[in-house]
Amino acid sequence: MRNMGSLYVSVQDFDKDVEFLCSLGLNRGTAVGFMSKLFGVEITTEKPFDDYCMRGLSLHARSATPPSMVSLDSITNSFNTSDSSIDTGVSAETPNKSAVNNYLTTFGMTTSTAGFAQLRYELSQSCKLGGVRFEEVLNFFDFKPANSREPLTLEHDFWESDDDKYYLLVKASSAKYVPDESRGKHIVFLIDVSGSMRTALALRNMWKSMFVILTSLSEYDRVSFITYSKDDNVLLQFANPKDLDRIVNAINGVEYNWGCTNGSGGLTKAYQVARRYFKDGWVNRIVMMTDGDFNFGLQDGVSVGDFVAEQRKHDVSLSVLGIETSHHNLNDDIMFALANRGNGVYYRIADDFDILQSVQGHLLNELIPAVEDVKIQVEFNPAKVKSYKLLGYSQRELAADDFEDDTVKAEPINRGCCSVALFEIELGYNYPGLRYYTLSDKSMTEVAFIKARYVPAGGGSFKSTTEVVYTNDVDYCGSLEERRLAEAIKLFWDCQMFGKGSMVKVLDLLSDIDNPKVTEFRRLILETC
Numbered sequence: 001m002r003n004m005g006s007l008y009v010s011v012q013d014f015d016k017d018v019e020f021l022c023s024l025g026l027n028r029g030t031a032v033g034f035m036s037k038l039f040g041v042e043i044t045t046e047k048p049f050d051d052y053c054m055r056g057l058s059l060h061a062r063s064a065t066p067p068s069m070v071s072l073d074s075i076t077n078s079f080n081t082s083d084s085s086i087d088t089g090v091s092a093e094t095p096n097k098s099a100v101n102n103y104l105t106t107f108g109m110t111t112s113t114a115g116f117a118q119l120r121y122e123l124s125q126s127c128k129l130g131g132v133r134f135e136e137v138l139n140f141f142d143f144k145p146a147n148s149r150e151p152l153t154l155e156h157d158f159w160e161s162d163d164d165k166y167y168l169l170v171k172a173s174s175a176k177y178v179p180d181e182s183r184g185k186h187i188v189f190l191i192d193v194s195g196s197m198r199t200a201l202a203l204r205n206m207w208k209s210m211f212v213i214l215t216s217l218s219e220y221d222r223v224s225f226i227t228y229s230k231d232d233n234v235l236l237q238f239a240n241p242k243d244l245d246r247i248v249n250a251i252n253g254v255e256y257n258w259g260c261t262n263g264s265g266g267l268t269k270a271y272q273v274a275r276r277y278f279k280d281g282w283v284n285r286i287v288m289m290t291d292g293d294f295n296f297g298l299q300d301g302v303s304v305g306d307f308v309a310e311q312r313k314h315d316v317s318l319s320v321l322g323i324e325t326s327h328h329n330l331n332d333d334i335m336f337a338l339a340n341r342g343n344g345v346y347y348r349i350a351d352d353f354d355i356l357q358s359v360q361g362h363l364l365n366e367l368i369p370a371v372e373d374v375k376i377q378v379e380f381n382p383a384k385v386k387s388y389k390l391l392g393y394s395q396r397e398l399a400a401d402d403f404e405d406d407t408v409k410a411e412p413i414n415r416g417c418c419s420v421a422l423f424e425i426e427l428g429y430n431y432p433g434l435r436y437y438t439l440s441d442k443s444m445t446e447v448a449f450i451k452a453r454y455v456p457a458g459g460g461s462f463k464s465t466t467e468v469v470y471t472n473d474v475d476y477c478g479s480l481e482e483r484r485l486a487e488a489i490k491l492f493w494d495c496q497m498f499g500k501g502s503m504v505k506v507l508d509l510l511s512d513i514d515n516p517k518v519t520e521f522r523r524l525i526l527e528t529c
Helices: 011-023 028-039 051-058 114-124 134-138 200-216 244-251 263-276 301-314 332-341 352-366 441-445 471-475 480-498 503-510 516-528
Strands: 002-004 007-009 104-108 152-160 166-174 185-192 222-228 232-239 283-290 317-323 346-349 369-380 385-390 418-427 446-456 463-470
Touching (some): 007 200, 011 200, 011 352, 114 332, 114 516, 152 463, 166 446, 166 480, 200 283, 200 352, 232 244, 263 283, 301 332, 332 346, 369 418, 463 471, 480 503, 503 516
Parallel strands (some): 185 222, 283 317
Antiparallel strands (some): 222 232, 385 418
């Protein structure tokens, strides 16, 4: 066994971690040294106590005097803690909306995959699913982006399924290459060192995720490291990411503290460091690694969300890695609010699969987004559509007026990525409205009118693009694989969340799709459902 003060990693898991680092380009000796220094001591065969007993025996438990909240330009004094606009409750079945009374629907797109990681973890632990966001499950899978050099390309697929349901898949694709993709980066790692984070699972996932990010950076980029629990501490500022010895030595020996977890204090310090070394034209980003336990300072998703929303005005963005700790205590509400309001994306990390798919597969592209503040508005034609429902996106829903309001922000889309949204549609005649107010050729041939607004990479003014869904599009043969995948995810959701439908049908739809993500999805269904 491997001893980390009072935490243990089996020799097999330690070797697995070393092989993981080797797969990223480290030689074995350097990988062993990297993990050994981070864990602090040599491998031992001493039998471990139960991890929960060890928490009380070995962590640096202290009688914590509540720290005072550090103000950053007095921003923290103006938070609105009464705003209940961030809905983080348990998922409910999306209701149908009448195309007559609700012909417009507006929302912000996302490439966050936290929902699938949460679903995967909870199924593996035989937990009842709760609070999983459908759009994050859907966007975990790879829908093919448009082959275009435009900053944002809007596409759709409209089809009738075998069970006589109609689906509309809205696709917003970003350019694979952006003009400033080689610009410098300053990444501020904000590391939660509260007692709840000191588990073998959390430490292993956190250090490996960090290493994946470090290997993606060049010697011309820079990194800073800040820890927080009762207090916040700056370990390293504006350092060369290739200087691993210096980084590991700075991180090694960090003390973990039970008691106060002043996450907002840590964020304040991180933004201060990011702004101290701010460089125009660079990527200036905070990557926060936490289980989301905020029990001092700003403690709820609304007030903390307001804080990071204010900071994004200074061109410093925030992404969040929710690190699974083995205590089953991830605060999803806080982490969703942080990334959603901080112009970043939220990923959950429970194992190597999540690290490879979310950190290496998504976060690294997101460091230089192709487009930001991507908003969608769909106007349905009541002459053709009786009702519709948007699957998920309830927490990213916007008011109709927000679409044209440039002060209302949304999320970025990574370069070369495709963000999708899925509608279930019931066709039928009502009467025209707005665009379709008078009986015309449009009202006879169109199902919906889709608009997108976004800001190109590097800033500037909002731009827009549109797409029309025609009635005869249902006869167009889009990607059969993407249609089957979207249907399968929707049917799986109905089965798992609402007890409707058949998992056999889900597996049948997935049977001919061959890629690692779908393979993992099938495994989950077969082993846990």
